[in-house]
Amino acid sequence: MEKVLITNNVTKYFYEPEKFQVLKDISLAVNRGEFLSLVGKSGCGKSTLMYVLSTMDTDYEGELEIAGVRLTGKAQNELAPFRNMHIGFVFQFHYLLPEFTVLQNVMIPALKRGQVSRAETEERAYEKLKILGVEEQALKRSSKLSGGQQQRVAIARALINNPDIIMCDEPTGNLDSYNSQVVFDIFHQLTHTHKQTIIAVTHDEEFARKSDRVVEMSDGKIINGLHK
Amino acid sequence: MKSNGLKLSIEIARVHLFSKPKQTIIAMLGVTFGIGMFIALVGLMTGLNNFTEEITMTSSPDIHVYNDVTEPRKSILEKENPEGFNLVHHQKPKIESPKLRNVNKMVELIREDERVLGAAPTLSSQVFYNYGPVQLNGNILGVEILEENKLFGLRAKMKEGQIEDLLTNHDGIIMGKGLAKKLNAKKGDRVVITTPQGYTMTLKIVGIFQMGIGVVDNVRSYANISRVQTILQQDQSYITDVNVKLKNRHLSKTVAAELQGKFETRAEDWETANATFLTGVIIRNIITYAVSFTLLIVAGFGIYNILNMTIYNKMKDIAILKAMGFAGGDVKSIFMIQSLVIGLVGSFAGLIIGYTLSVLISKTPFNGGDIISLEHFPVNFDPRYYIIGIVFGVATTAIAGYMPSRKAAKIDPIEILRGQ
Numbered sequence: 001m002e003k004v005l006i007t008n009n010v011t012k013y014f015y016e017p018e019k020f021q022v023l024k025d026i027s028l029a030v031n032r033g034e035f036l037s038l039v040g041k042s043g044c045g046k047s048t049l050m051y052v053l054s055t056m057d058t059d060y061e062g063e064l065e066i067a068g069v070r071l072t073g074k075a076q077n078e079l080a081p082f083r084n085m086h087i088g089f090v091f092q093f094h095y096l097l098p099e100f101t102v103l104q105n106v107m108i109p110a111l112k113r114g115q116v117s118r119a120e121t122e123e124r125a126y127e128k129l130k131i132l133g134v135e136e137q138a139l140k141r142s143s144k145l146s147g148g149q150q151q152r153v154a155i156a157r158a159l160i161n162n163p164d165i166i167m168c169d170e171p172t173g174n175l176d177s178y179n180s181q182v183v184f185d186i187f188h189q190l191t192h193t194h195k196q197t198i199i200a201v202t203h204d205e206e207f208a209r210k211s212d213r214v215v216e217m218s219d220g221k222i223i224n225g226l227h228k
Numbered sequence: 229m230k231s232n233g234l235k236l237s238i239e240i241a242r243v244h245l246f247s248k249p250k251q252t253i254i255a256m257l258g259v260t261f262g263i264g265m266f267i268a269l270v271g272l273m274t275g276l277n278n279f280t281e282e283i284t285m286t287s288s289p290d291i292h293v294y295n296d297v298t299e300p301r302k303s304i305l306e307k308e309n310p311e312g313f314n315l316v317h318h319q320k321p322k323i324e325s326p327k328l329r330n331v332n333k334m335v336e337l338i339r340e341d342e343r344v345l346g347a348a349p350t351l352s353s354q355v356f357y358n359y360g361p362v363q364l365n366g367n368i369l370g371v372e373i374l375e376e377n378k379l380f381g382l383r384a385k386m387k388e389g390q391i392e393d394l395l396t397n398h399d400g401i402i403m404g405k406g407l408a409k410k411l412n413a414k415k416g417d418r419v420v421i422t423t424p425q426g427y428t429m430t431l432k433i434v435g436i437f438q439m440g441i442g443v444v445d446n447v448r449s450y451a452n453i454s455r456v457q458t459i460l461q462q463d464q465s466y467i468t469d470v471n472v473k474l475k476n477r478h479l480s481k482t483v484a485a486e487l488q489g490k491f492e493t494r495a496e497d498w499e500t501a502n503a504t505f506l507t508g509v510i511i512r513n514i515i516t517y518a519v520s521f522t523l524l525i526v527a528g529f530g531i532y533n534i535l536n537m538t539i540y541n542k543m544k545d546i547a548i549l550k551a552m553g554f555a556g557g558d559v560k561s562i563f564m565i566q567s568l569v570i571g572l573v574g575s576f577a578g579l580i581i582g583y584t585l586s587v588l589i590s591k592t593p594f595n596g597g598d599i600i601s602l603e604h605f606p607v608n609f610d611p612r613y614y615i616i617g618i619v620f621g622v623a624t625t626a627i628a629g630y631m632p633s634r635k636a637a638k639i640d641p642i643e644i645l646r647g648q
Binding site: 047051054056057076077080081082083084085089091093095097098099100108109111112113114157169 | 233235239545547548552553554557558641645646
């Protein structure tokens with residue numbers, strides 16, 4: 001199996017209010033097309049680990065490799081274009097830009113990448129919105145949508161650059177059970193039909209149970225789920 | 229790739245600016261007001277400066293050559309005993325004639341210099357103008373009227389009569405307008421003058437001039453050199469002053485020094501003679517720039533505040549943009565573009581407002597009274613100040629926008645995205 005993400009002995013400390021080890025020798029390998037849930041009690045370090053994996057946090061020891069590229073030691077200015085191309089994000093809150101339309105929101109990462117023409121970008125954005133079932137909302141302001149629709153638009157935005165991995169931080173944390181189910185089904189479909197890799201930090205037990213692989217953390221260590 | 233990022237930054241900046249139009253307009257108005265006032269103030273101040281400079285220059289020569297009898301001189305003791313310790317207390321000047329030696333040759337030599345536009349020998353006398361039983365204090369300048377015209381453009385200042393009338397009229401005078409008014413005299417009238425020596429003479433007014441400055445128009449008359457020599461009871465070689473006009477006024481300091489060395493007499497340049505006037509110009513400029521800078525700094529603080537607020541409100545947007553692959557520089561450019569647009573549009577509107585104000589001021593009636601003849605405020609429309617204005621405006625907004633933009637670039641997205 002192709003490994004899309006590999007970490008080697010990732011260790012991280014918090015220095016405020018006092019020195020504290022949040023991550024202890026995390027070594028993890030994620031296969032392409034895997035739907036992985038990262039679970040554990042509050043404060044176990046799962047979110048911290050996700051931000052290290054997503055390259056936004058560079059203050060750690062150990063090694064990180066995504067899509068065959070070693071990312072440890074790179075500066076934020078190099079990592080930003082890498083994220084743009086290889087990582088999509090879905091958070092607990094949608095974080096759509098409120099002044100822009102749904103379509104514009106989805107297009108922004110692709111425009112930033114600037115690899116294809118504007119017309120093609122727009123076409124691709126419509127395609128993604130269609131997968132998420134919100135293409136009718138395309139020309140509305142993002143702030144005018146319901147919470148479930150907004151989260152789906154956020155997922156469409158995460159998909160626009162065909163990333164290697166989608167990183168999620170509590171993707172269903174702010175949704176009702178119906179919309180949670182919708183989001184889960186979308187993730188499931190993405191991983192199984194589009195070979196999309198997803199790493200989701202979650203508190204939602206049902207969500208975690210149904211995913212392909214559950215990695216459980218406690219006190220900064222992986223205690224379960226290293227193997228499938 | 230890079231231009232794509234900039235295009236996207238411009239698009240985001242545009243949406244930000246248009247989504248809060250009220251806030252954007254208020255920020256622009258700050259700049260507009262600052263630049264508008266700068267243009268109006270500078271226009272009026274430099275207009276006044278130019279006007280007074282022009283007036284001063286029409287009545288004072290670039291270089292004034294004369295015999296300075298009050299010039300401190302070395303005592304005999306010092307000449308005899310230069311090495312010694314000499315003390316001469318409160319030495320008085322010796323009796324010396326203010327007459328310049330060998331004037332004709334001197335004038336000829338000065339005129340040969342190609343930097344010189346003209347040199348006019350003159351002499352003047354204090355006189356009393358008799359108006360019935362009243363005696364008015366004044367003076368008479370003995371001139372070669374055609375040369376004087378070349379230096380000071382006298383022909384354009386004539387209100388009545390021709391300057392040539394003086395050549396044909398041996399006892400004619402051309403009188404200042406203010407003085408003529410005081411004497412209730414018109415062209416063709418005769419006036420009686422009394423010299424300081426008590427000598428009385430009747431002269432005929434052949435023309436009336438107006439320089440536009442009270443101190444000249446209210447006391448001065450022009451006469452032929454020989455007439456004034458008669459008034460002073462001096463011989464035909466008696467000339468006390470030579471006025472020199474240069475082609476380039478700003479060379480006067482160097483030329484004056486040369487003349488002083490060459491003719492061993494005092495040669496004073498206009499900058500030294502009009503030091504108080506020049507100080508006035510400098511002070512007016514300082515005030516103008518100080519006021520304009522203050523206005524612009526206030527406008528700059530406004531922009532700083534508004535941008536800071538915008539960035540504070542857009543923390544989440546900035547965090548997600550960074551997560552999606554916007555580098556610090558991209559985020560910075562989004563906000564820098566906003567402040568530069570505010571600066572450019574605001575400054576441009578300021579130029580229009582400033583121009584409008586300047587036009588209004590230049591149309592405002594202003595009575596200069598007897599001191600200066602002025603009907604409207606003089607306003608300078610030099611495009612240079614408009615360029616300075618727009619450069620000022622954009623620079624201030626760029627500086628005011630840079631600090632919040634840099635802060636936005638440094639925002640750590642993790643803190644915002646995970647902290648609920």
